[in-house]
Amino acid sequence: xxxxxxxxxxxxxxxxxxxxxxxxxxxxEAGALIRRGALVAFPxxxxxxxxxxxxxxxxxxxxxAAKGRPSDNPLIVHIGRMExxxxxxxxxxxxxxxxxxxxxxxxxxxxxFPKNPQVPDATTGGLATVAVRFPANEIxxxxxxxxxxxIAAPSANTSGRPSPTTVAHVIxxxxxxxxxxxxxxxxxxxxxxxxxxxxxxxxxxxxxxxVTAEMLEEALRGALYPDxxxxxxxxxxxxxxxxxxxxxxYAPRAQMYVVEECADIPGLARSAAESGKxxxxxxxxxxxxxxxxxxxxxxxxxxxxxxxRCMGKCIVKCIGKRADLSTVAAGLFxxxxxxxxxxxxxxxxxxxxxEGIGLAIMNRLVKAAGGNVISGKAGxxx
Ligand code: AMP
Ligand code: MG
Numbered sequence: 299x300x301x302x303x304x305x306x307x308x309x310x311x312x313x314x315x316x317x318x319x320x321x322x323x324x325x326x327e328a329g330a331l332i333r334r335g336a337l338v339a340f341p342x343x344x345x346x347x348x349x350x351x352x353x354x355x356x357x358x359x360x361x362x363a364a365k366g367r368p369s370d371n372p373l374i375v376h377i378g379r380m381e382x383x384x385x386x387x388x389x390x391x392x393x394x395x396x397x398x399x400x401x402x403x404x405x406x407x408x409x410x411f412p413k414n415p416q417v418p419d420a421t422t423g424g425l426a427t428v429a430v431r432f433p434a435n436e437i438x439x440x441x442x443x444x445x446x447x448x449i450a451a452p453s454a455n456t457s458g459r460p461s462p463t464t465v466a467h468v469i470x471x472x473x474x475x476x477x478x479x480x481x482x483x484x485x486x487x488x489x490x491x492x493x494x495x496x497x498x499x500x501x502x503x504x505x506x507x508x509v510t511a512e513m514l515e516e517a518l519r520g521a522l523y524p525d526x527x528x529x530x531x532x533x534x535x536x537x538x539x540x541x542x543x544x545x546x547x548y549a550p551r552a553q554m555y556v557v558e559e560c561a562d563i564p565g566l567a568r569s570a571a572e573s574g575k576x577x578x579x580x581x582x583x584x585x586x587x588x589x590x591x592x593x594x595x596x597x598x599x600x601x602x603x604x605x606x607r608c609m610g611k612c613i614v615k616c617i618g619k620r621a622d623l624s625t626v627a628a629g630l631f632x633x634x635x636x637x638x639x640x641x642x643x644x645x646x647x648x649x650x651x652x653e654g655i656g657l658a659i660m661n662r663l664v665k666a667a668g669g670n671v672i673s674g675k676a677g678x679x680x
Pocket of ligand 2: 453
């Protein structure tokens with residue numbers, strides 16, 4: 299299908315949703331655009347989404363074209379109110395679904411159900427199942443209600459790049475390729491939604507997120523299969539069922555490594571810098587000082603983040619606090635993009651405990667690194 303990549307993309311800043319007529323008029327216009335088959339990027343509580351009418355196969359095809367996304371990687375369908383679930387889902391809603399919806403919707407949790415035939419195959423990448431989310435973000439909810447149709451929306455980035463957490467990221471990837479961008483400021487969570495598959499015998503966690511495995515376990519009283527994407531779960535004979543999981547994701551242009559022993563990072567960074575590489579380090583407030591000390595001193599602060607340091611060929615980016623991992627989640631994708639702009643050749647990222655939101659952070663980091671994990675002694679690869 300022909301698709302224009304040099305259209306005019308309008309960016310509309312929304313302030314307090316509901317407070318002024320201007321916002322309402324913009325949301326109404328954006329909703330009408332979506333209903334008629336256009337593409338509109340919008341904020342959610344997780345990352346920015348690229349929205350299209352979920353019932354319109356041609357509009358779904360436009361999403362794949364604009365993102366350069368493989369057509370077998372299905373989209374998540376967003377609803378604006380609980381009552382609209384039957385529009386996209388086939389059959390009854392089971393007990394686990396009811397529990398999870400009551401507890402976590404609206405919010406950053408996507409559930410997989412059998413697909414209603416009304417939803418075209420183009421939206422679900424040819425699958426007989428459909429991923430559904432009811433977002434909490436007020437702009438997202440109102441946009442869906444104004445559109446009057448469920449909105450199919452993957453993350454609003456070029457396929458394979460880090461997901462967008464600000465409007466600047468969306469513009470960077472999609473300017474000229476989509477009709478409108480709603481600017482709602484920075485998103486809160488910064489990582490994509492948790493995905494749970496409810497179409498099998500037991501619920502399966504397909505992608506960890508801000509609704510954590512522990513929260514799901516607690517709600518479901520232990521009836522949750524482990525994350526199929528985590529190292530070690532291959533031995534359980536589980537296969538990743540989220541088709542998107544097979545693609546390299548969230549990837550910066552540099553070669554990236556996740557370093558299990560944070561203490562090894564300064565040495566790794568220094569030897570790479572000494573061999574002439576431009577090095578980026580992703581660390582936290584707690585570890586930045588130690589890395590600074592080893593990698594040299596007398597450097598000036600550069601880049602918008604106050605704690606970033608530039609030491610000759612080594613750029614240290616502090617993305618949040620270990621003591622509050624939600625700050626790391628919020629800072630991660632933006633930091634990967636920043637390091638791309640700085641043109642680093644190699645990135646060493648600190649690792650995190652695989653629990654709570656740490657599991658989602660590690661999932662995205664390891665994917666961004668294409669599976670490169672340096673564990674135990676420095677230089678030894680998992
Ligand atoms: P994105 O919105 O870009 O984060 O991508 C949506 C994710 O949801 C992809 O990883 C898909 O594989 C996953 N997904 C969407 N629909 C389904 C489905 N019906 N079954 C399993 N995974 C799905
Ligand atoms: Mg995505």
